[in-house]
Amino acid sequence: MGRMRTWRFGFDLDDTLGAQPKMWKFITEALMDAGAEVHVVTATHHDKATDEDYAARKDQLASLGIAYTDLYIAEPPICDSKRKYAKTVGLHWFVDNRAKNVAAVSQECPVALFIDIFDESTVGLG
Numbered sequence: 001m002g003r004m005r006t007w008r009f010g011f012d013l014d015d016t017l018g019a020q021p022k023m024w025k026f027i028t029e030a031l032m033d034a035g036a037e038v039h040v041v042t043a044t045h046h047d048k049a050t051d052e053d054y055a056a057r058k059d060q061l062a063s064l065g066i067a068y069t070d071l072y073i074a075e076p077p078i079c080d081s082k083r084k085y086a087k088t089v090g091l092h093w094f095v096d097n098r099a100k101n102v103a104a105v106s107q108e109c110p111v112a113l114f115i116d117i118f119d120e121s122t123v124g125l126g
């Protein structure tokens with residue numbers, strides 16, 4: 001069974017979605033309203049991603065108010081795990097605050113963007 005023919009956007013969580021939650025909430029809701037998939041592509045601090053990791057990340061996303069269609073928790077080596085996920089699901093677009101992850105995912109994904117942390121309260125829309 002093929003995946004739905006739609007745009008698939010991937011977002012890192014720590015220091016990406018979590019750093020500017022109001023901005024990303026706006027963007028991810030607009031993407032989902034337009035029929036796109038929103039993949040949160042985060043990582044575990046352990047050797048393996050457990051059910052507890054998934055539960056904690058879901059709670060974190062709920063507290064940020066960010067909606068998504070898919071959640072993936074990469075395991076070490078993180079950059080390779082994120083790259084493989086991007087290939088497996090066919091991400092078209094990905095953003096992450098770590099250049100190493102962006103470089104790895106860019107091998108499988110047409111658009112892979114680095115974003116630096118900024119204070120979203122300084123942009124005057126909050």
Ligand SMILES: [Mg+2]
Nearest residue numbers: 012014015097
């Ligand atoms: Mg990050």
